[in-house]
Amino acid sequence: MNVANENQHWISQHLLKRFKTEGAPFQCYQVETGEWVPRSLDHACAAPGYNQLLVSGEADNTLEAAFSKVESGLRNTLRALEDAVKKPLTELPQAVYENMCWYCSFLKGIAPYSKPGAVVSFIIQVNTELESGSNSLLRDLNVPEETIRELRRQCAMGRKVIIESENLLQLLYRFQFRRNYRCDYSQFLSTKWAVSSSPIEIAMSDVGLVPTFQKDYKANHYLLPIGPNLLLEGIFFHDLSKNSSRPVVRGMNLTDDEAEYRFECICASAITEIICARKLSNIPEARRRANANGIRFCKIPNPKSITSSGLVDVGEGDFRFRIVSVEEYVKVVHAHVQP
Secondary structure (H helix, E strand, O other): OOOOOOEEEOOOHHHHHOOOOOOOOEEEEEOOOOOEEEEOHHHOOEEEOOOOEEEOOEEEOHHHHHHHHHHHOHHHHHHHHHHHOOOOEEEOOHHHHHHHHHHHHHHHHHOOOHHHHHHHHHHHHHHHHHHHOOOHHHHHOOOOHHHHHHHHHHHHOOOEEEEEOOOHHHHHHHHHHHHHHHHHHHHHHOOEEEEEEOOOOOOEEOOOOEEEEEOOOOEEEEEEEEEOOEEEEEEEEOOHHHOOOOOEEEEEEOOHHHHHHHHHHHHHHOOOEEEEOOOOOOHHHHHHHHHHOOOOOOEOOOHHHHHHHHHOEEOOOOOEEEEEOHHHHHHHHHHHOEO
16 A cells, blocks of 8 residues: 655665664764764655655555565675675575665665756756657657657757656656666676675765766776675676676775775765764765865755655646756756756
8 A cells, every 4th residue: 555655765774774783873974064963774864755756646656665675685685795795706696686786776766866867867868869860758758749840940949958847856756767777777787796895984875876987997886885894896887898797796805095985985975964873083084085086976956855856746747848048958957966
């Protein structure tokens, strides 16, 4: 049964528990103020109706139900990864490997940055299709041909198209999630994975799975803390011949410098807060070093809108196109995500 506005996590409680000290709350570093806020397990990386879509007053929790199915196998997966760090190479049971990849796919798709990111990627793709003559996204939206022709005519005159809705964040986030999460899963199946032991204590960013780009290797590098001194890492090369679909993970021991770099990335990626078992005094300095070293992530101008968007009702097909100038188009994009 779908319950409207129920408390929903975007990072599994099974994973969060691994960072929690028995009988004590989490200590959460606030990115904006530098203050520490105690938080219970129920309220860490969670918000009322985070994954739901209210359509004409009815709660659609399809995404939350799918997330729960993946989460149900996560305890065994995390145990297997914890064992894997002790060996140079471990071949995981196929079910465990697939669960790990599904979980990473869901984390990527439901992370707080994914909501404003979905709006931006959607608007960019619509304009790209209109300018190039392709129409896969517009076809998925069942946009009438006469509307597409008019939009293309306007784009040919140097104008842009934006999308408007009463609840654009939640509407497009769910739409983009359905379009992308199987593709992300396929990518993670072919990613090279490792479980790393860190000599320093690490924390959990509120984005969960931290995406970085390794320019020298032309590869996406993913970081997911799975314990105070354990880190799941994935490398996906843009040269697909370098990737592997074998269900194996390497065990690694990080040097101090390697661990510090990963800690800086995790701290710099946080949108609102960093979740810790205890107060870590090195977080402010790690964020300063990350900035000095050019480790940067896109900025979200209005983080509060992300967690509250699931509480806003929408109607079926509640979006519309609007033709705007290039200047207004850039302004709309930067209202959701800033470089």
